[in-house]
Amino acid sequence: MYYLKLIFKNIFRHRLRSLLTIVGLVVAILAFGLLQTVVNAWYAGADMASANRLVTRNATSLVFSLPAYYRERIKAIDGVTAVAISNWFGGVYKDQTFQNFFATFAVDHDVFFDLYPEFRVKPDELLAFKKDQRGCMVGRLIADQHGFKVGDVIPMTSPIYGGGTWEFTVRGIYEPKDETTVTRQLYFHWDYLNEQMKKRFPKRAESAGVFIVQIADGSRAAEISQAIDKEFRNSLAETLTETEKAFSLGFVAQTEAIVTAVKIVSFVVIVIIFAVVANTMAMTARERLAEYATLKALGFAPLFVAMLIFGESVLISALGGAAGILLTFPVAAGFKSAMGTMFPVFYVTGQTVALQVVASVAVGVLAGILPSIRAANVRIVEGLRYAG
Amino acid sequence: MVSITHLSKSYRRGDQVVPVLRDITLSIPEGDFIALMGPSGSGKSTLLNLIAGIDKPDSGELLVHGEDITRLAEADLADWRASNVGFIFQFYNLMPVLDAFENVELPLLLTSLSRRERRVRVETALSLVGLSDRMEHYPNELSGGQQQRVAIARALITDPAIIVADEPTGDLDRKSAEEILGLLRRLNTEMGKTIIMVTHDGHAVESARHVTHLEKGELMLDPGSSPQPRRPG
Numbered sequence: 001m002y003y004l005k006l007i008f009k010n011i012f013r014h015r016l017r018s019l020l021t022i023v024g025l026v027v028a029i030l031a032f033g034l035l036q037t038v039v040n041a042w043y044a045g046a047d048m049a050s051a052n053r054l055v056t057r058n059a060t061s062l063v064f065s066l067p068a069y070y071r072e073r074i075k076a077i078d079g080v081t082a083v084a085i086s087n088w089f090g091g092v093y094k095d096q097t098f099q100n101f102f103a104t105f106a107v108d109h110d111v112f113f114d115l116y117p118e119f120r121v122k123p124d125e126l127l128a129f130k131k132d133q134r135g136c137m138v139g140r141l142i143a144d145q146h147g148f149k150v151g152d153v154i155p156m157t158s159p160i161y162g163g164g165t166w167e168f169t170v171r172g173i174y175e176p177k178d179e180t181t182v183t184r185q186l187y188f189h190w191d192y193l194n195e196q197m198k199k200r201f202p203k204r205a206e207s208a209g210v211f212i213v214q215i216a217d218g219s220r221a222a223e224i225s226q227a228i229d230k231e232f233r234n235s236l237a238e239t240l241t242e243t244e245k246a247f248s249l250g251f252v253a254q255t256e257a258i259v260t261a262v263k264i265v266s267f268v269v270i271v272i273i274f275a276v277v278a279n280t281m282a283m284t285a286r287e288r289l290a291e292y293a294t295l296k297a298l299g300f301a302p303l304f305v306a307m308l309i310f311g312e313s314v315l316i317s318a319l320g321g322a323a324g325i326l327l328t329f330p331v332a333a334g335f336k337s338a339m340g341t342m343f344p345v346f347y348v349t350g351q352t353v354a355l356q357v358v359a360s361v362a363v364g365v366l367a368g369i370l371p372s373i374r375a376a377n378v379r380i381v382e383g384l385r386y387a388g
Numbered sequence: 389m390v391s392i393t394h395l396s397k398s399y400r401r402g403d404q405v406v407p408v409l410r411d412i413t414l415s416i417p418e419g420d421f422i423a424l425m426g427p428s429g430s431g432k433s434t435l436l437n438l439i440a441g442i443d444k445p446d447s448g449e450l451l452v453h454g455e456d457i458t459r460l461a462e463a464d465l466a467d468w469r470a471s472n473v474g475f476i477f478q479f480y481n482l483m484p485v486l487d488a489f490e491n492v493e494l495p496l497l498l499t500s501l502s503r504r505e506r507r508v509r510v511e512t513a514l515s516l517v518g519l520s521d522r523m524e525h526y527p528n529e530l531s532g533g534q535q536q537r538v539a540i541a542r543a544l545i546t547d548p549a550i551i552v553a554d555e556p557t558g559d560l561d562r563k564s565a566e567e568i569l570g571l572l573r574r575l576n577t578e579m580g581k582t583i584i585m586v587t588h589d590g591h592a593v594e595s596a597r598h599v600t601h602l603e604k605g606e607l608m609l610d611p612g613s614s615p616q617p618r619r620p621g
Contacts, residue, residue: 297442301466381442
């Protein structure tokens with residue numbers, strides 16, 4: 001008790017210095033948490049991938065499509081329970097600004113939502129979507145952002161498919177299962193797209209961007225992927241099948257350098273604040289050598305003296321760290337709102353908080369080690385010379 | 389009480405060995421008040437540090453109540469200091485973040501006394517040095533003389549046999565110095581404390597019963613003899 005009291009009193013001895021150190025810690029732990037959250041947001045798509053879903057695409061490149069009739073052959077492969085076409089439509093709503101961007105896909109309307117149980121859909125809305133060839137389903141995130149309601153008509157253009165303005169009627173709004181689910185997409189009927197292609201560009205009809213393949217047993221993913229690719233080997237359009245997670249990570253890999261840079265910066269911030277706290281504690285210990293020598297002269301053990309400075313370092317870091325962690329939540333919320341739909345999934349995970357706690361404690365412990373050893377080992381006679 | 393035989397101490401300065409105390413032999417009886425005098429660098433503070441157990445000699449014997457403290461391990465020596473020695477420093481060496489009460493209480497934290505017992509003792513000690521009304525004052529709220537009185541209360545709080553004082557009046561004005569010396573005399577005469585004081589101050593020496601001179605690390609007395617009487621016992 002007395003020991004804690006002494007530590008607390010010592011912390012606020014040089015108020016400005018302690019306050020600035022704590023503020024530095026708050027900023028560092030907050031920045032670390034935010035940057036970690038950005039990194040997590042980057043992987044959000046991959047994180048929501050199901051182990052029971054595979055993605056089959058053209059082996060040459062994703063920009064080349066596959067014949068739509070592959071669907072039936074894939075469905076016939078052992079272990080496959082459902083298959084849905086998914087074509088990237090590249091829809092543009094209003095303009096090509098980032099604020100108005102959201103993903104648009106033409107999908108097999110009959111089965112697509114069965115493959116994605118993480119999208120919570122109202123049965124009547126799903127039925128209305130299935131019945132209306134020009135109908136679409138929009139995610140909660142873009143519905144809220146743009147104020148879309150059931151019955152609204154969304155006009156879009158597509159640099160990929162052309163054909164002027166495409167109009168889709170909102171038939172339902174799907175909800176996320178939890179905060180890890182991305183709801184920044186609009187889904188409409190692949191049949192509608194296919195019919196339009198038949199009329200306008202017949203050569204582009206009956207083609208699929210990718211096939212979403214549902215399998216019964218996630219542990220057989222590799223085996224079934226090989227079976228699918230084997231089925232189309234030596235054909236005009238060979239396939240490459242991988243797990244949905246691997247497929248998503250392929251996109252993340254394109255920006256891997258940025259993610260790595262963000263990760264490095266987040267740890268550099270911690271190293272910098274460690275140097276700041278270590279310097280503060282070293283200065284503090286040096287200034288108090290006479291006091292430590294006096295305590296030792298009075299009979300206090302070196303460990304007690306060491307724990308005074310060590311405890312102070314840990315407590316300063318704990319105070320700064322706690323404030324930084326608490327601030328991470330509102331700041332992350334503000335960041336998410338400022339960034340619009342750039343990060344559809346942006347929330348502070350338990351893992352991030354745990355990392356912040358570890359970083360705070362590590363800074364306090366490491367910064368306190370050398371000064372506390374110095375304080376413990378100060379020769380009484382030497383230390384007393386610093387008095388006065 | 390304190391028996392010093394052939395005590396030597398030297399310091400290393402680079403490659404050089406600088407002798408500070410040479411073959412000191414001295415005995416200080418219980419209840420004595422001895423002043424150690426000498427010019428700067430004569431080794432008086434070093435001798436005081438050795439007697440107080442905060443430094444170790446190169447050779448020789450230093451018995452306190454028959455126990456050779458030069459043979460004690462660091463931890464044992466710390467325990468020995470806590471129960472046998474009270475310290476009074478030139479610059480008081482109070483903890484600036486603790487008030488007068490807490491500063492005096494500090495050595496008692498190493499004992500098994502209850503909080504209530506500690507309180508009684510601290511109040512008694514502070515009243516003895518005339519600071520009952522300054523218990524909640526921090527060192528920076530007290531004058532130099534008052535701070536030294538708090539230090540004296542801290543020195544006697546564990547009821548040690550020996551009180552060592554290194555230039556206790558060196559940082560004080562004449563009036564405050566006189567008050568401190570008066571207190572030390574009382575500790576010696578009324579409470580029977582053995583006081584060993586290092587001082588440059590000729591006036592302070594008058595408070596001591598005996599005075600011992602050191603010069604260039606050597607005692608200015610015949611080996612084994614008692615210090616020169618200064619004041620009737």
